[in-house]
Amino acid sequence: MRRETTYHPENKDTTAVLAPLRDLPNRDLLLWALLAGVVGVGVLAYVRQFILGLGVTGMNRPIYWGVYITNFVFFIGLAHSGTFISAILRIAGAEWRKPLTRAAEAITLFSLPFGVASIVVDMGRPDRLLNVIIYGRFESPLLWDFTAVSLYLFSSVVFFYLSLLPDIALCRDRLNDVPSWQQRMYRILALGWKGTPGQYHRLEKVLDGMAIFMTLVVVTVHTVVSWVFGMTLQPGWHTALIGPFFLLGAIFSGTAAVVIVLAILRRVYKLEEALPLSLFNSLRKLLIVFSIGWLYMMIAEHLTIFYGNMPEEMEVFWQRFTGDFASIFWLMVIFVFFIPLYIFLFRAKNSIKWMVIASILINIGMWLERYIVIIPTETRPRLLYELVQGAYTPTLTEWIITLSLFAGLVLLYAIFTRFFPIIPLWETTETLAPEEFQPRRRRIFGVRRRRKENA
């Protein structure tokens, strides 16, 4: 057995959290194979689309953005969960968030690449992607988007990795019964972490600083994503509210996604003690606030349009409320607001099952919301709405590729949870009270102090 030379704060949940890393049951391999199969079918569908062109999709004139761009906005929104829970709540000093930070950050990390992939899939000529850089002009919101999303993805990877560092070192030191390649992986990724007070002190400092930076980036990212729509003069998109509305929706769906993921992890990996019910109750309160905030934004936006009564805006407005998209619109309102709010207020207290049901509905509803924001406007474009009335029905190719993107996200997440602790052990250690988790040697290295006192 390798001699441990690193200091690791004691945590009563260490054994339970490390247990999934020691074992890889056939059930998991089967799930991975199934998900990889779905991803493979999606790749084939994409290759077919690449060869035959975007004609195999339901997109047409004047609907240039369809399900793929809906996915892009949805994935980027989902990615906000990690930053919200980890960075924003870190700044706010909400200590209850600690056990769920990594699960949320992992959603960020694995959603973002699929958001970017959605853009590539939407391009008829993906080989021209680099033109954004080669011929980049800051007049274009697309370049703002490219800059913000790239920086966000990069920063998220670093933020995630740094907070994982002490736990990778823990895996390196404690997981002696895993395959040698896995041990080597921990050894390389741990970067020689020793757990000295100086390292913990600096790590906390950097994470605190990055939390502020990440908060700024997350606001920028989703605002800029919304500006891809908002900076055009299209009805339904050209509103100053679109930035905050997108941001709130993103954090809303992201937080709901965290609930789903936590419930699954808790059950599958038997982490009932590490992920107590109180966590879900805290998230429930947040989700109640978000759902009410979402309704406020919804009313503010549509009431302003309704009172303005501009003909081209009203075309899109009625498309949503009573027109071709009415069924999707009202389904969205019911899924995002009415049913979840009812569940959160009257059913979900101390009930993970109800929390998960509400969260699934919220995420379905938020995907529909993205669809409702994008498509109706395109069917009734400004200036042309009297001449052109577009229609859009996604094709099987689009659905298959969409499904494969979601399968890819779940696959990466599932693989990650089998190789890295999904609960931050060093941050949730019970031997150190949160306010004491400072680099004061008398706290972390109590042994040294006692020796000194004895002397």
Next chain:
Amino acid sequence: MSIGEWISAFFTVSGPGGIVVLFVIGLAALVYFWLTRWIITGGEEQKSDYDRIR
């Protein structure tokens, strides 16, 4: 060219935008690399708890 024309050219001419993107990402890479190194070298002068006890 006046300063106004320079600023206008920055936004309207193809190319400078891409350089800014590369600069932002490159700068972030440098800063993150430096921060990671700074964290890892933290307390190199101090021995770990295990070593001290030993």
